[in-house]
Amino acid sequence: MSKKHEHGFGIDIGGSGIKGAPVDLHKGTLADERIRIPTPQPSTPEAVAEVVREVLDGFGWKGEFGCTFPAVVQHGVTRTAANVDASWIDCDAASVLRKVTGRDALLVNDADAAGVAEVEFGAAAANSGVVLVTTLGTGIGTALVVDGTLVPNTELGHIEVDGFDAETRAADSAREREDLDWEQWGARLTRYFTTLENLVWPDLIVVGGGVSKKFAKWSPHVSTRTPMVPATLLNEAGIIGAALLAHR
Template sequence: MATNIALGIDIGGSGIKGALVDLHAGDFASERLRIETPQKSTPANVAAVVGEIVANFADQLGDGPIGLTIPAIVQHGVTVSAANIDPAWVNCPAEKLFCEALGRDVVLVNDADAAGFAEVQFGAAKGHPGLVIITTLGTGIGSAIVHRGVLIPNSELGHLEIDGFDAEKRAAASVRAREGLSWGEYVPRLQRYYETVEFLFSPDLLVVGGGVSKKADKFLPHLKLRTPIVPAQLQNRAGIIGAAVLAVQQ
């Protein structure tokens, strides 16, 4: 196995995706393999699918560590929440479970943390020396905080209370779609969200990811902030890339 190759796997509510990652280039070194998330997405069922993905890449992978992302808060290897996956993940010793199921070292991280870290390593915030906050606008609002290249895990900035509301209940991309908001109606919600994040953290750079970032020209130029704010670059590759890099760094 090449020493610059690692496997990243992104566990989502609808699909589990994996690819080999070139750690120097910060991009896929193989085709991505996607398998549907089991309808009953318990730890055991998900671990079985992850095992299928690992087996697919085993010849190229060697005995290196694997990076996994999951839509949950991950504290010292334990998933203490669960979003779009089975409630059995709550307080599950998930990293240990995966290590035992796969028979190899595993590093488990929150999905937004992995994606945000990838953007700082290889994407929109590559090489940035300061405080970067990455947010993903999707079903909810995911977030990652990276200071001088070091990830501060489990920030959950989508759950800030703003004007009496959980922030993602007003400003997530899914809310715009569900309520049929025009861009003109959606921008004030994003303005309120990002000005609050800016006030609380005084970041040096804000990065906006999620599918809606492909239409960044519709909203980013209309936000009035002190902080530069830019669209993410790695799109749906970010979680897999970030997981692979974090696996070899820890």
Template structure:
């Protein structure tokens, strides 16, 4: 099977995709982005995914990986973040496979981004316990042990019990919290210190990788953190979801399955 696949990244505001060269770990053509339909119902999003795929000339048997902002268990959405709540309980694999005519592999968005970083980015060659975090509207997490993904960790939703009315750590420490509470990077780093110290205590990881759009400003806050664990910025940034989804779809296709099991 050729080392190629197609990746699609579904987000609350945009759906973007491109074919991926899995030897190089990079897009093999320019990506296409289509605004996420509003309301972002299953039928409307499925139509948009089909529209995006139809814009490319790809073989029918090319593996297609799709990220989705939800807990994904055996292809089924068990939550819905930044998309219509009608997705909860939807078999996303089956819906997109039927609508597009391609075998589709669906994965949690943070897990896809983490997989890309482990295969081609900051985690390449690391064999221990690695936690990838994406700092954005929320905090996405992906955990890898010996290179194997532990899916749907959702560690941004660990309960927060400190000062203030914050229900979980992502409400307190995500990049959106920095903007909302008008924090400078030093003040935000104090919140991140608490979060990463908790993860360090719970899991004793060998490496933290920090992604999300704000990671391009990593020099403003990562050096302020005092941790035993090495912490480094992600390398693939906005393309990580597409690349990771394509990579996971390729491996799933080789094993004769189209969703995480």
């Protein structure tokens, strides 16, 4: 990697905040303290793109950048919209970002970006083969990376388990909503991960999301045949992964 390309730029668009920072692409770390700006309401593509431009301008960043988004993203088009305005559905979002910011943008699903970062620089950096990265939060996000190559938009948080959309029963929000203890939640995660294992046969499962910080409390109550480890990049994973994918 040349000196020119030692740094990339990543932006993480969420329902409540838009965060961004330059990224050291050798180390997989933020190269400066990130900027966070509240997500505009209504969170239309044009309004969000204006905030993205503001973040880029805040660092004087002129080149291409990567941008995560909480949706299925196909070739720059956002096919769904989670916690953002419905006008994102079937929007050519990459073109909107390019027009408003004046820079080339790579748009990627937020869980996919985090997964790529964990495989390249985080908890799965020493592993090859099939790595399944899951984020347990309000919902369940997933990323599937095979020998370093991302299989985009897997959406495996929505598989049916015992007649339910999996994330409605096994996400961290379900644990909080139903006041489940770690053992009760662990039983649900066991059912979920066992179903996933039988579908994709991963070599490693990485668990992210805020609850990954409490991995030692709940993981003893989860039974899988696949080794399972907590994510290590936490809130920076999306920014790092987006920057890396844009560079590639």
